[in-house]
Amino acid sequence: MDATLASELLTFLAPGGRPDLRGPAAGYLLGLTGTESGRALLAGRPALLEALGALTEAPAPAPTGDAFHALVNLSADPGVHEALLGALPGLLPQLADRTLDPRCRWAGRACAVLANLTREEGPCHRLLDVLWGREREPGPRLPGLLEALCDPAYNPHGPLHYLGPLLSNLTQLPRARAFLLDRDRCVIQRLLPLIQSPDSTVCRGGVVGTLRNCCFEHSHHEWLLGPQVDVLPFLLLPLAGPEEFSEEETERLPVDLQYLPPEKQREPDPDIRKMLIEAIMLLTATKAGRKLVRDQGAYLVLRELHSWEPDPSVRGACEKLIQVLIGDEPGPGLENLLEVTVPPEVEQRLQQLDQREEADRQRESEEKGRRAAPGAAPPAAPEGWVTSAPRGPEEPGRPSGTGTG
Secondary structure (H helix, E strand, C coil): HHHHHHHHHHHHHHHCCCCHHHHHHHHHHHHCHHHHHHHHHHCCCCHHHHHHHHHHHCCCCCHHHHHHHHHHHHCHHHHHHHHHHHCCHHHHHHHHCCCCCCCCCCCHHHHHHHHHHCCCHHHHHHHHHHCCCHHHHHCCCHHHHHHHHHHHCCCCCCCCCHHHHHHHHCCCCCHHHHHCCCCCCCCCHHHHHHHCCCCCHHHHHHHHHHHHHCCHHHHHHHHCCCCCHHHHHHHHHCCCCCCCCCHHHHHHHHHCCCCCCCCCCCCCCHHHHHHHHHHHHHHHCCHHHHHHHHHCCCCHHHHHHHHHHCHHHHHHHHHHHHHHHHCCCCCCCCCCCCCCCCHHHHHHHHHHHHHHHHHHHHHHHHHHHHHHCCCCCCCCCCCCCCCCCCCCCCCCCCCCCCCCC
């Protein structure tokens, strides 16, 4: 893009510009954001990024929808984050307020931008500072985010599904996990029903990712597994199918998992199933946690899941959890698996074994694909509309790339 074209676009996009030119100019920028080269080009033009930000605040008939659309696409590219936040230093609080405004027509897209930006550690910290405020206790924005997530009718203009992934990203940070795990707030208990939300895979995945990140805090495991929260049945139910158990086995299961109907379906998304297994695995890190998980019949549900599971990666995660549940207890000093120091050479060997297992699963999956009947490829996202739902990290506090959704 030469300087003349950029100058003309800025003229068209300026406040008070002709509506018949402002709309096409915004549409042109939106088209650029649909390609990697176009996003890189805009990243080098901070004045155009500022113009897009101004459009999101402009009154009708400004092309506000196209401007938000473009920001979603730009935020899906981590290479653009620094330029975007540099050109629009007030973007994070602006988007937070738009997301939490129940009258805002574009709250869903504002939330999607935040979800994309918080895939990176720097913006994640900055947004948490915005949501928390300057006081020792969190301000109204962070509790408001949870209110909006738990209320499907919060915004009559449309659901805020990306609040789930946004919260998952935020709980990669210890301060956010501490807020959710505050026993006086009862936040975790409000999130648990959303694990089974039928409305959105994106929201379910975000909530499960949030719970998985919170399970890294092993000091809360007994509380999470105890009667005040009773998290395990909520994690196991999406993994359970319609299989029948003997009377003796049924009595070992939590009440909510007994005598499930023949039409009971498992969670359809393999990434979410894997995160549920990972959350339970984290809860078995301590001796007390392993006992509580065993005593609630988790092995029975996992045994049937392993027989049914079609995804090699999920099946591998299931096998590891089963090994923990049926294996011998670790020796003295090794009871808390999250605090065990693994020598570098052992860690390297374990990583190599994991890579080999993953390669074997990939080959198995490819062989099944070759044997399967040919079918249509999954639909591609339309150019100019890129939305990336983030997932949690390998370790909390280290935001990573895109995942479920």
